[in-house]
Amino acid sequence: MEWFGLAALILGTYISIGNWVYFFRGQSAIPLIGAALLAIGLQSFPITRPYLLLSLLDFGFLALVIALPRLAWDAWETSRFRLLKRFEARTADADYSLRLYKGFVFVIQADFHPQVPQVYPIMLQFGLHGRWHMHEDDIVLENYANDRRTVLHRQVSGFHAAETADPNDTRDATRLHGITFTRVD
Structure with a gap:
């Protein structure tokens, strides 16, 4: 021993x-x-x-x-005890999940599903976090991914995302512009 x-x-x-x-x-x-x-x-x-x-x-x-x-x-x-609202969105390329927590913290997760096999590196998943607040009926997401700002405008079909502080690279896979989120309960 x-x-x-x-x-x-x-x-x-x-x-x-x-x-x-x-x-x-x-x-x-x-x-x-x-x-x-x-x-x-x-x-x-x-x-x-x-x-x-x-x-x-x-x-x-x-x-x-x-x-x-x-x-x-x-x-x-970001525990489930502090979860206030959960939203989901689905596009042709990815599934998105947005969670709003007490203390005005949010987390976005995206899972990509490429349609065809790729021969070059591609993103399969990402997660971002930042701060959120309400502005009238809209949800404002701020301070994430190089100081981006996204406003989720309330519409009949859900919340439509519009990025107001969008980076220059329009090919960026982490963009949320144009995605409609629906609330999940």
């Missing part, structure tokens, strides 16, 4: 040092694995047990602990 503790100590130390090197290079760290292996390795030997808390100094673990409140808030902000 000592060989397992030694292997965990060596591998955990290697990953922890690598996480700090990645941090200074501006790259992503590996959360939990380095700290867990280092803790197992330090716990395996009586002489290293007093240093068990050093395993918490792994940058991957620290980054996760620091990011956890934000990750939890993001998950709560």
